[in-house]
Structures are given as C-alpha cells and as structure tokens.
Amino acid sequence: MRVFLFTLVILITACDGAPAPVAPVVPSGSVSWKALPSAPSARTEVAAAAVGSKIYVIGGYRAGGGTVATVEVFDTAAARWERGPDLPVPVNHAMAATVAGTVFVFGGYDSGGRAFAGAFKLTEQGWRSIADMPSPRAAATAAVVDGRVYVAGGVAGQGSLAADMLVYEAAADRWTTAPGLPTPREHLGGAAFDKRVYAVGGRTGAGNLATLEVFDVGTKQWSALAPMPTPRGGMSAAATCTGRIVAVGGEAQDTFEEVEMFDPATGTWQSLPALPTPRHGLGVVTVGTVLYTLAGGPKPGLHVADTTEAIDLAGLGAC
Numbered sequence: 001m002r003v004f005l006f007t008l009v010i011l012i013t014a015c016d017g018a019p020a021p022v023a024p025v026v027p028s029g030s031v032s033w034k035a036l037p038s039a040p041s042a043r044t045e046v047a048a049a050a051v052g053s054k055i056y057v058i059g060g061y062r063a064g065g066g067t068v069a070t071v072e073v074f075d076t077a078a079a080r081w082e083r084g085p086d087l088p089v090p091v092n093h094a095m096a097a098t099v100a101g102t103v104f105v106f107g108g109y110d111s112g113g114r115a116f117a118g119a120f121k122l123t124e125q126g127w128r129s130i131a132d133m134p135s136p137r138a139a140a141t142a143a144v145v146d147g148r149v150y151v152a153g154g155v156a157g158q159g160s161l162a163a164d165m166l167v168y169e170a171a172a173d174r175w176t177t178a179p180g181l182p183t184p185r186e187h188l189g190g191a192a193f194d195k196r197v198y199a200v201g202g203r204t205g206a207g208n209l210a211t212l213e214v215f216d217v218g219t220k221q222w223s224a225l226a227p228m229p230t231p232r233g234g235m236s237a238a239a240t241c242t243g244r245i246v247a248v249g250g251e252a253q254d255t256f257e258e259v260e261m262f263d264p265a266t267g268t269w270q271s272l273p274a275l276p277t278p279r280h281g282l283g284v285v286t287v288g289t290v291l292y293t294l295a296g297g298p299k300p301g302l303h304v305a306d307t308t309e310a311i312d313l314a315g316l317g318a319c
Contacts, residue, residue, distance in 0.1 A: 047096035048283025141190025189237025203233025234280035241319035251280035
C-alpha cells in the first residue's frame with residue numbers, strides 16, 4: 001500500500017540519494033478537478049501540445065499494443081473533440097511542442113520499437129517533414145524558449161540514455177546540441193518558463209527519480225533544485241501561466257495519483273488535489289489557468305484510457 005504525503009508527515013529519500021521534501025497541501029477548496037468529454041480513442045504514451053484553445057493529442061499505443069499515427073484535438077473552449085490529420089508515420093513516446101502557433105512533433109519509437117530521428121510540423125496542408133534530429137530520441141521531454149525547442153533526456157540510439165540535449169531552431173529549421181542532463185534519464189516531465197528549461201522526475205534502470213534540474217538558456221548551465229516529493233517516471237509536466245511547474249502521474253508498482261507543483265520563486269513544492277484517474281504516459285498541457293490531463297495508462301504497462309480531466313489553478317494566483 002502506498003502512503004500518501006497528505007495523510008502522513010514523513011521524510012522520503014529520493015532515488016538519487018537527496019532527501020525529498022514533504023510538500024504542504026494546497027487547500028482543497030481553492031482548486032479541484034473536473035471530468036471532461038472522453039477522447040474518441042483510448043491511448044497511452046502520447047505527446048500533447050496546445051495552440052490557442054485547442055490541444056493536440058498525438059500518436060501513442062492503442063489497446064493491444066499497436067503504435068498509431070492518430071491525432072485528436074480537444075477544443076477547450078467548446079469542450080469538444082475532433083479528429084486531426086494523422087502523422088505521416090505511427091510513433092509512441094514522441095515529444096511535442098508549440099512554436100509561434102505551430103505544433104511540432106519530434107522522435108519517439110516507431111512501430112518496430114526503434115527510437116526515431118524524424119520530426120514534423122503541422123501546416124494547413126497537413127503534417128510536413130522538417131530536419132531530422134541529429135540522433136534518435138524517444139521518451140524525452142520538449143520545451144520551448146524564444147523560438148527554440150529543447151529536447152532533454154530520453155533514449156538515444158541503441159537504447160542508451162541520451163548524453164546531450166538537442167536544440168531545434170524553428171525559424172531556420174536547424175538543429176544544434178547543448179549540454180545534456182546532469183542526471184541522464186528517460187520517461188521524465190519537462191516545461192519551460194522565463195528562459196529556463198525544467199526537467200523533472202523520470203527513471204533509469206535503477207528505478208524512479210525525484211530529480212529536478214533546470215537549464216538556463218543564457219548561461220547554458222544546468223543546476224539542481226529541490227527534488228520532487230514523490231519519485232516517479234512515466235509522468236508528464238507543464239508550466240502554469242505564473243511559472244510554476246506541475247508534475248502529474250507516473251508509474252511504479254501502481255500508477256501515481258500525486259500532483260505536485262514547484263514554485264521557482266520560493267524553491268518549494270506543494271501537493272495539489274490528487275488526479276482523479278491516476279495515469280502514466282499521459283499528455284499534460286496548460287491553456288490559460290487550466291491544466292489538462294489527456295489519455296494515458298490507468299495501470300502500469302500497456303493499458304490505455306480516453307480520459308480527459310482538468311483543474312483550474314486560477315485560485316492559486318492570476319496570470
């Protein structure tokens with residue numbers, strides 16, 4: 001049985017050896033989850049990105065293990081799903097990001113289980129290939145700062161953990177590299193805010209991590225921050241409009257319901273209300289003050305869901 005942080009005050013040791021903080025709980029009356037219309041299909045290990053009021057949920061596995069090219073779009077303003085154009089190839093564990101109103105998809109595993117170096121952007125005519133990544137990458141995280149996409153962590157070619165970070169300059173359709181994570185790992189969450197890229201959680205062959213590291217795009221240096229209270233991999237993360245980093249879901253012997261929020265201004269974590277449907281391999285996106293969780297696996301391993309749930313964080317501070 002898992003011991004929940006909001007019911008018992010203890011000190012946990014993260015897998016990387018650092019003591020994980022005990023996170024104070026955000027009062028339940030200030031924010032709460034709500035269920036939204038289910039997606040047309042059930043998937044896990046998806047990528048997700050938002051443009052305006054629309055969230056694109058991309059690729060992944062379907063029940064039975066097939067890798068799909070499916071793209072479904074949730075219109076948050078209308079609370080309605082619609083079908084998007086399929087990717088040129090099926091991928092799972094891909095990364096997605098939005099630059100200047102355009103959705104980009106990077107890497108992932110192809111239907112043969114190989115890490116993939118291809119990348120695409122969505123145009124009015126459908127998906128179009130862009131410059132391949134310098135090396136294959138899957139189960140990483142992607143975050144955007146000033147028109148550049150930073151692909152951090154993940155699995156590179158031959159199944160090894162990525163040693164470098166890939167940087168895509170969208171305007172020039174060009175890739176470069178930057179220093180990789182001090183703690184290489186896969187199945188991590190990530191987000192960007194105020195010219196910083198955050199990499200949170202993830203796992204290695206030794207197990208789940210609580211690690212939180214931040215990359216300053218100006219100095220091109222990584223540094224360590226307070227570890228997440230709950231070590232986990234298979235999770236996702238997003239930045240709020242106020243720059244807080246919200247880590248959601250994950251898996252170990254069970255799926256995680258924990259939702260934990262890091263405040264860069266204070267260097268501390270807080271626990272948000274638990275995810276109603278615990279999942280791993282899910283998409284997590286913010287639109288305005290609302291954080292959305294989409295698809296994912298409700299049990300460890302290959303399980304799928306069409307679940308859409310959201311929490312409005314406006315009560316924690318206006319944008």
